[in-house]
Amino acid sequence: MSDEADSPELSLDAFYDALESVGRPVVTAGRLAGVLDWTQAEASDALDRLAEEDHGVERVDVSNDPVVWFPTDWAKTTERERVVVFPEHREVVVDQPTQFTRAQLAQFATLTDTTGENAYRYTVRAEDVWGAPHDDLAALRRTVRQALGERYPSLEQFVADQWRRARQFRLYTHEEGYIVLEANTPEMMGNVAEQHLSEGTIRAPISDTEAWVAAEAVATVKRELYEAGYPVQDDRTLDEGAELDVELHLSLRDYQRGWVKRFVESGSGVLVGPPGSGKTVAALGVLERIGRETLILAPGRELVAQWRDSILEYTSLTQADVAEYHGGVKEIGPVTIATYSTAGMERHRRLFDEKRWGLVVYDEAHHIPSDVFRRTTDLQASARLGLSATPVRGDDRETDIYTLIGPPIGTDWEALFDAGFVQEPEVEIRFVPWAEDERRYEYASADGHERRMLAASNPAKIDEVRSILDEHPEAKTLVFVDYLDQGDRLGEALSLPFVSGDTPHSRRERLFHEFRAGERDVLLVSRVADEGIDLPDAELAIIASGLGGSRRQGAQRAGRTMRPAGRALVYVLATRGTEEEDFARNQTRHLAEKGARVREADAEAFAGPSDSEGPQNVERE
Structure with missing residues (x-):
């Protein structure tokens, strides 16, 4: 052993830095020597x-392995951010x-995986860079370097x-x-162009770098x-659509004015912002600036x-x-509001094709890549505006949203959380045990859709929903289910x-009105309330079952609570020991990416006497 007087000193901070450098919570002497050049x-x-001076470091001899050292207080390592980059694979693990x-990462990378231990994996894809919200390459480079x-x-x-x-x-x-x-x-x-474009798309060349494109x-x-x-x-x-004289009767927030300015400069784009951030109001600001007939x-x-x-309410x-154009009424006016399904039908489509619109607004634009909805993207218009809080899809076709409508325009969710314009949701995944062994055995022997339905409809969730409602007796609450039988029970x-979708339209509207008016504090809903429907003042969302691991649905349901006032609480129930655990983590991934903290805990309704102080939560950002 070397003389202690000649040995270099190792501070506790330097030890933690070494752990961060190797990316592991333990280190061998050999690995430390390589890091510090000792x-x-x-x-x-x-x-x-x-270790001997009780600096919070311990050692252990591992069978068939070298001695390893690790921190006594594991929390000190988990509190520190660590970014590990795999440049050749274009992956970032944080x-x-x-x-x-x-x-910063959300501006040029896609979150591809996350775990309950606060580990996040991002992938930098070509389409992420294409849609990066930067005016020049230098600004994008700065963002990349700041993140990494x-x-x-x-x-x-x-x-x-x-x-x-x-470009x-x-x-x-x-x-x-x-x-x-x-x-x-x-x-x-x-x-490139001549090799990849279909016959008939180019009418004639104009020069070595220009070609006449068929309008259709x-x-x-x-x-x-x-x-x-x-x-x-x-x-x-x-220059399409007759002029429309319209004035906005409210003041836009600074970030909404920024959205409108960026859109008017480009003539196309998708407003991407959290629920409650005022995308509809910003769209009305666009309508005022464009000032032409709108669909x-x-x-x-x-x-x-x-x-x-x-x-x-908000315009002149x-x-x-x-005018409205859908299954109930069919009228065309200076501003026409239609459903995608009706506008995409062949027998109605000609009416929309023949009219030249100054602006087309695609609400809930994440639906556009689907075969039925994308038919409407061929409509002629001077400007195309999409709105979406969650431009993510389970079929990986989200890039089609920007191809068919325009580039993303948005504000960092964290900035809106900090400014108080939108509530940052508090999300907790609660793991619910099976109500009885028979149900667990039935799940084990099932497969496919039946297996998912059994886990989603676990009767023990009834007690857990009741327990959460008892925890928050004053909260305006939405309880979401994906299966009609479960909703009925x-x-x-x-x-x-x-x-649900089976509820008569008049009764559905009456119940929604009662909730909005404060006459009803708790409402049980199916997918009909997932998106768009304005249910203000909801403070608590309980997701009793969901659409597999849909990130979009998870964010949409949480978004029902993300209004400026009050709290935004979200509980996601998952049956313990089933694929619902992974579904729940995946559902909340979009929220985690945007800055929300996600905790994991055991169901309160089934806590034993020793759990009287509540579950020990595992938190992931």
């Missing part, structure tokens, strides 16, 4: 002194990320390459009125070049009615200016009305 004997002596780091803490040349080169790739083609309107596809170089036009083929050109890896910038000048598309009749009410437009057991 000899193994020096590292071993220094570690022994830390332990205990701060809200700042998550917000240092420079990674190969990863930064990939980001730069994809940034430039997204190789653009569409613009020629002074004589036809549409032109312009490439940055002749090689791009000859080797614009969407095809954008889609095919996107699929080839080259998103197209759409700079067309479309608004929404998923259902309840949303159509809400749009009509908002327009009449009158009832004569606003919950409603009967808890004496709650159940609102």
Whole structure:
């Protein structure tokens, strides 16, 4: 052993830094020596002194392995953020990320995995860089370096390459009125555009870098070049739709004015912001600035009615200016609000095709990639505006949203949380045991849909819902279920009305009105309340069952509580020992990515006497 007088000193901070550097909660003397450029004997002596002097470091001899040292207080390591980058795989793994780091990563990477131990894995994809909300490459580089803490040349080169790739083609309107596809170089036009575009999309070449595009083929050109890896910038000048005199009767917040400004400058885009951030109001600000006849598309009749009410309340437009087109009534006006399903039907579509719109608004734009909804993206309009709190899809087609409508425009969720415009949700996953062994055995022998339904409809969840309601007796609460039978049983057991797609429209509207008016504090709902429907002042959401691991549905249901006033509490129930555990974590991933803290705990209704102080929560950001 080396002389102690000649051995270097190891502080506790340096020890923690070494753990962070190796990315593990334990370290060997050999590994520490490599990190600090010491000899193994020096590292071993220094570690022994830390352990002997009771500095909160312990050692253990592991059978068939070297001696390892680890912190006595494990919490000290878990409280520190650690960012580990795998540049060749374009992956970033972050332990205990701060809200700042998550917000920065969300601008150029996709969250692909998360665990209950606060570990997050991000992947930097080409489409993430294409849609990065930055005006120039230098700004994007700064964001990447701030998130990762240092420079990674190969990863930064990939980001730069994809940034430039997204700026190789653009569409613009020629002074004589036809549409032109312009490439940055002749090689791009000859080797990419001409090779990948379908026959008939190009009418004739204009120069080595320009070509005349068939007007009816614009969407095809954008889609095919996107699929080839080259998103197209759409700079067309479309002067469509009769003028519309409209004034907004309220003041926009600063970030909403920013949304409107960015949209008007580009003429297309998707407003991406948390529920309650005022995307509808911002859309009305866009309507005022565009000032032309407008078509608004929404998923259902309840949303159509809400749009009509908002327009009449917040703008100078009158009832004569606003028309509805859906299964109940079919009228066309200066501002027409229609359902996607009706507007996409062949027998109605011609009416919408023939009219030239100044603005088309796609509410809940995450539906657009589906085969039925995307038919409406061929409608002619000067400007296209999408709205979505959750532009994520289970089929990985979310990039189609931006291809078909326009690039994302949004504000960091954390900034809205901090400013108090939107409540940051408190999310807890509660693991519920089986009500009886027979149910568990039935689950074990089932598979596929039946297996998912058995876990989702675990009768023990009735007691847990009741327990949560007892914990929060004054809270305005929405209880969500995905299965109608489960909803009927919950409603009967808890004496709650159940609102589903089978509920007559008039009764559904009456129950929603009673909830809005404060005449009813608890409402049991199916997927009909997942998105868009305005149910203000809800403070508590209990998700008794969900659509598999849908991140979008989890964020939408949590979003029902994310209004400026009050608390935003979300409980996600999952049957212990089933695939629902993974579903619940996946459902809350989008919220975690945006800054919400997610805890995990055992169900309160089944806690034993020793658990009187409550469960020990495992928290993940």
